[in-house]
Amino acid sequence: MFTKSDKNWLKKNFATKDDLKNFATKDDLKDYATKKDLIGLATSKDIEELKTTFLINLEKWKNELFNKIDPVLNRVKTAEEENVVLHSREEGRQEERNALEGRIKNLEAIHPNNRHIQSTKD
Numbered sequence: 001m002f003t004k005s006d007k008n009w010l011k012k013n014f015a016t017k018d019d020l021k022n023f024a025t026k027d028d029l030k031d032y033a034t035k036k037d038l039i040g041l042a043t044s045k046d047i048e049e050l051k052t053t054f055l056i057n058l059e060k061w062k063n064e065l066f067n068k069i070d071p072v073l074n075r076v077k078t079a080e081e082e083n084v085v086l087h088s089r090e091e092g093r094q095e096e097r098n099a100l101e102g103r104i105k106n107l108e109a110i111h112p113n114n115r116h117i118q119s120t121k122d
Contacts, residue, residue: 002010042050110116
């Protein structure tokens with residue numbers, strides 16, 4: 001038979017019904033994955049390999065993108081530089097036109113209707 005000290009030892013070292021009420025039941029655990037459910041999932045090694053592959057591909061795609069964009073950016077830069085030069089030329093021509101318009105007005109003032117005005121002091 002069990003003695004009182006045996007019962008105390010059992011209570012101290014084993015769970016009682018009241019203790020087990022705080023633990024999950026089979027029904028509680030049905031929503032969680034089992035070993036069988038986890039078989040198809042990736043391991044940390046698989047994830048590291050995927051990460052490495054992704055980074056390699058990312059670098060490759062980045063290089064391809066830069067290689068395709070570089071010529072376009074060079075053409076834009078060249079066009080901007082040419083635009084500055086053409087704008088400067090146009091400003092110079094505008095100054096020349098303004099100067100010529102002044103001269104034409106002066107000439108038209110002394111040559112109305114393409115005839116020279118003679119002075120009346122003779």
